Amino acid sequence: MKTVFSPLHAGHAGQMELVTSAIVPGFEKPSRAEFIKARVESEKLGPIIAPHEHDLAAAKRIHKSDYIDFLP
Incomplete structure (x- = not known):
C-alpha cells in the first residue's frame, strides 16, 4: 500500500x-x-x-468546470 504524507498535513487543524x-x-x-x-x-x-x-485531464472529463476551477 502506498501512503501519501506531507508535513503540510499539520496545517489541517480545524477546531x-x-x-x-x-x-x-x-x-x-x-x-x-x-x-x-x-x-x-x-x-x-x-x-x-x-x-x-x-x-487534471481525467478529472475534467467527469467534473464540471466550476468544480475544477474551485480546486486549489
Whole structure:
C-alpha cells in the first residue's frame, strides 16, 4: 500500500466540524495524521511518499468546470 504524507498535513487543524446537525470538536487534527503515519511505518504497510501534482485531464472529463476551477 502506498501512503501519501506531507508535513503540510499539520496545517489541517480545524477546531470544529458539523456531525449529524451538531457542532462537535474537530476529529481531523495533525496528531491523527502523525499517528497514522507512525502506524503505517510500524506495521510495514508500504512506502510513504510525498504528494505530487497531477494532470487534471481525467478529472475534467467527469467534473464540471466550476468544480475544477474551485480546486486549489
